[in-house]
Amino acid sequence: MQYESGQLVIVIEAGRLARNLPLTFIQLLANLIDGCDPNDWIASRSRIIQNIAHPNYRTLAASFLDRWRNDAAEISPQSVCIALLTAAESEKAHREDQSVEIVWTGPEVGVIPLRRTEQALLQLIGSATKRILIVSYAVYNIPRICEALTDAANRGARITIIIETPDRIEGQNTYNTLRALGPSVANCCNVYLWPSEKRKKDTNGKPGILHVKCAVADGHWLFLSSANLTEYAFTLNMELGLLVAGGAIPEQVENHFHQMINAGVFARL
Numbered sequence: 001m002q003y004e005s006g007q008l009v010i011v012i013e014a015g016r017l018a019r020n021l022p023l024t025f026i027q028l029l030a031n032l033i034d035g036c037d038p039n040d041w042i043a044s045r046s047r048i049i050q051n052i053a054h055p056n057y058r059t060l061a062a063s064f065l066d067r068w069r070n071d072a073a074e075i076s077p078q079s080v081c082i083a084l085l086t087a088a089e090s091e092k093a094h095r096e097d098q099s100v101e102i103v104w105t106g107p108e109v110g111v112i113p114l115r116r117t118e119q120a121l122l123q124l125i126g127s128a129t130k131r132i133l134i135v136s137y138a139v140y141n142i143p144r145i146c147e148a149l150t151d152a153a154n155r156g157a158r159i160t161i162i163i164e165t166p167d168r169i170e171g172q173n174t175y176n177t178l179r180a181l182g183p184s185v186a187n188c189c190n191v192y193l194w195p196s197e198k199r200k201k202d203t204n205g206k207p208g209i210l211h212v213k214c215a216v217a218d219g220h221w222l223f224l225s226s227a228n229l230t231e232y233a234f235t236l237n238m239e240l241g242l243l244v245a246g247g248a249i250p251e252q253v254e255n256h257f258h259q260m261i262n263a264g265v266f267a268r269l
Contacts, residue, residue, distance in 0.1 A: 005072075005117040006071060006073070006075045007049070007072070007073050007079075007244065008252040009067060009068070009071045009072040009074060009075075009195065010068065010072050010075050010079070010080055010083045010148050011083055011087075012070070012242075013026055013067050014064075014080075014083040014084045014086070014087040014225070015090075016092040017029075017060060017064055017084065017087070018084070018087035018088045018090070019091055019248050019251070019252075020060070020190050020248070020252070021057060021060065023088050023089075023092050023175050025052075025054070025057050026085065027088065028051075028082040028087065028262065029048070029052070029054070029061055029064075029084060030084040031081075031242035032051055032052075033048065033065075033077050033080050033081055033084070034046040034077055034078065034081045035077075036048060036077050037182075038073070038076075038077060041068065041102065042061060042068060042261070045056065045062075045069075045114075045124055045202075048061065048065065049061065049062055049065075063156070066080060068080060071082075078254050081246060089212075091248065093121060094247065094248070095176070095247045096247075097243070097246050097247070098125065098200070098241070098245065098247030099245045099246060100244050100245075100248070101115050101118070101120070101241070101242065101243045101245075102114050102115065102202070102240070102241075102242065103115045103117055103223070103225060103239075103241040103243050104116065104117065104187070104239065104240060104241075105117040105118075105227060105233060105234060105236075105237055105238065105239040106238035106239065106240075107238070108224055114182045114235075114242060117225060117227045117233060117234050117239050117241065118144065118145070118234035118235075120241070120243045121123070121215060121222075121223055121253075122144065122145070122223045123214070124215055124216075124217045124223050124243070125145070125148040125149060125151075125152050125217065126148060126151075126152070127217055127220075127221055127242030128155075128157045128217035128218050128221075129155060129156070129157060129218060130156075130157060130218045131157055131158045131160070131196075131217070131219075131254075132149070132152055132158070132159045132215065132216070132217050132218075133160045133161075133162070133214075133215065133216040133217075133219060133253075133254050133257055133258070134159070134160070134161045134162070134214075134215045134229070135161075135162040135210070135212045135214050135215070135257065136161075136162075136163060136164075136212075136213050136228055136229045137163075137164045137210055137211050137213060137228050137230040138164065138228035138230055139180045139181060139230070140180045140228075140229070140230045140231070141180065141230060141231040142180065142230065142231065142234075143182075144231050145229060146181060146182045146184065146185045149188075150184045150185055150188060151186050153185075153186075153188035153189070154171050157217075158190075159185075159188060159189040160190045160192070160257075160258075160261070161181070161185075161190070161191045162188050162192045162193070162194075162210070162212075162257060162266055163191065163192070163193055163210070164193065164194070164209060164210045165172055167180070173219065180229075185234070190231050190268060191268065191269045192261060192266035192268050192269065193210075193266065193267060193269060194210045194211055194266055194267075195266075195267045196264065196266075197265075198254075198265055198266075213225050213226065213227055213228055213241075214253060216250050216251075216253055216254040217250075218220075219251035219254050219255075220245065220246060220250055220251075221243070221244070221245055221250055222242075222243070222249055222250035222253055223242075223243050223244075224241055224242050224243060224244070224245040224253075225240070225241025225242070226239045226240055226241060227239035227241060257261060
């Protein structure tokens, strides 16, 4: 991406920090930058980094400082502070607009209204216009979900599905994941699995399993649940989850899995 000016560099990088880090850290970084001397950059950079205890935050701060120095050195410390604090306050307001609903399959006791598991997932898929990410351990007998995914693909949404290895539990509850998704879904989605050679193993050689169950739409909706993509999970089991709309978390979850794909953790089928 080509930047038009140093100002745009700072705006973009400040926004990126604000989306991924707590407001208190952004305020600390802004205060440290406000007191730095651009004419003694090495000492100023070192002082800022030394005052950040969290190792991950320290790495991100160092990256921000280096980007400022290399691509926007003409921007004053005071202007950088304003950009950071503005981005942080904007992100705070955005996060406060977030809504969270409880999603449930199981006995109804009528204490509080609860969204049904399948209903929440169908709403997420039906709301997607750009992209959908689904991660599940088990996939079996989900015609309504498959139909919704096909409709989303026909609308132009890019669909990524990450699954446990097909026939992983053969001999206990045999299923074929790709067959369960159906040809229409398999043909319009990018399907990935976690190869056995990429997994940690215990002392007996038993590998870890992909036990995540979640879905993200357009970086805006996040469905996080104990439920697999199975008819039992939608109708008979006792399952608990959350449907999150807005805020930073849906996009962070989406980015996390796509970064693992880019890093080669998952292999495409």
